[in-house]
Amino acid sequence: AKQEGRGGFRYFSQGMTQAARERIRLEARLHRAIEQNELRVYYQPVVDIAGGGIVGAEALVRWQHPEEGLIPPARFIPVAESTGLIDAIGEWVLRETCRQGRQWMDAGLPALTLAVNMSPRQFRHRDIGATVAEVTAQTGFPATRLELELTESALMEPDAAELLQRLRATGVRLAIDDFGTGYSSLAYLQRFPLDVLKIDKGFVDAIPHGADRGAIATSIVGMGHSLGFKVLAEGVEKPEQLAFLHSLGCDMYQGYLKSPPLPPAEFERLLSPDR
Ligand code: C2E
Numbered sequence: 001a002k003q004e005g006r007g008g009f010r011y012f013s014q015g016m017t018q019a020a021r022e023r024i025r026l027e028a029r030l031h032r033a034i035e036q037n038e039l040r041v042y043y044q045p046v047v048d049i050a051g052g053g054i055v056g057a058e059a060l061v062r063w064q065h066p067e068e069g070l071i072p073p074a075r076f077i078p079v080a081e082s083t084g085l086i087d088a089i090g091e092w093v094l095r096e097t098c099r100q101g102r103q104w105m106d107a108g109l110p111a112l113t114l115a116v117n118m119s120p121r122q123f124r125h126r127d128i129g130a131t132v133a134e135v136t137a138q139t140g141f142p143a144t145r146l147e148l149e150l151t152e153s154a155l156m157e158p159d160a161a162e163l164l165q166r167l168r169a170t171g172v173r174l175a176i177d178d179f180g181t182g183y184s185s186l187a188y189l190q191r192f193p194l195d196v197l198k199i200d201k202g203f204v205d206a207i208p209h210g211a212d213r214g215a216i217a218t219s220i221v222g223m224g225h226s227l228g229f230k231v232l233a234e235g236v237e238k239p240e241q242l243a244f245l246h247s248l249g250c251d252m253y254q255g256y257l258k259s260p261p262l263p264p265a266e267f268e269r270l271l272s273p274d275r
């Protein structure tokens with residue numbers, strides 16, 4: 001199929017057209033999905049490595065499509081990003097997570113820190129601090145229990161420091177997601193008011209027998225701590241990985257070893273199995 005010459009080229013451009021058409025269709029459907037309440041938030045537990053208990057959760061969006069079933073974010077977040085729909089989706093996820101968090105507080109569940117993903121585009125909005133303050137006030141979920149996950153690319157914005165200060169002023173905690181996959185160095189991060197570094201799954205996969213034998217995870221935990229950050233490892237699947245992270249003094253982890261992201265009712269059962 002590599003030597004199709006002109007025919008191959010024609011096939012390629014038809015493919016592009018179809019991809020573009022599908023994108024437009026997806027965008028229209030995604031609009032309706034928001035209006036018709038087809039989005040869901042799943043919660044993946046965050047575990048305190050030293051204590052072993054669940055101390056929080058990451059909110060992860062899904063699309064409960066009436067015909068196609070549960071659609072993972074990888075299939076619609078990129079389109080939402082490029083069309084601007086991520087603004088509406090992101091604010092909905094933030095509001096829904098805070099609403100749920102408040103409900104869990106009122107039900108007497110253990111105190112949790114809930115983490116919400118924030119796209120670079122959302123972060124760039126001048127009034128993001130006001131939005132976060134409004135949502136926490138309106139839902140009654142304490143800002144101090146809310147953590148916003150930003151990517152390294154968000155920090156490359158020219159006025160990132162100012163935007164971060166504004167968010168921090170609302171009382172929320174700030175985390176850097178997928179740490180180690182971008183271009184920012186730990187020394188660079190030190191200039192920003194951040195609380196948590198999330199080590200990307202790729203570096204956790206390399207523990208303990210991968211190419212680097214966990215060297216990158218080791219250095220992120222060590223330098224992260226020396227700069228005053230908490231460190232969380234993502235995508236922990238094996239007991240050996242957890243044992244290694246424990247020996248490094250890594251603070252928290254998420255991963256299939258504990259649990260995949262769960263719908264709210266199942267997450268509640270995991271938190272309080274006796275109910
Ligand atoms: P992420 O923020 O890095 O989230 C972690 C992803 O890793 C989640 O995939 C989670 O289900 C998966 N994961 C967790 N533990 C394990 C593990 O042990 N093994 C493996 N193989 N995977 C694990 P998910 O939920 O499909 O989300 C994918 C990405 O979509 C997220 O990556 C995030 O970038 C984006 N996303 C999800 N929800 C939102 C949202 O509300 N807003 C924005 N802007 N992005 C979101």
Ligand code: CA
Nearest residue numbers: 058117149177
């Ligand atoms: Ca995340």
Ligand code: CA
Nearest residue numbers: 177178198234
């Ligand atoms: Ca991540």
Ligand code: CA
Nearest residue numbers: 177178200201
């Ligand atoms: Ca990721």
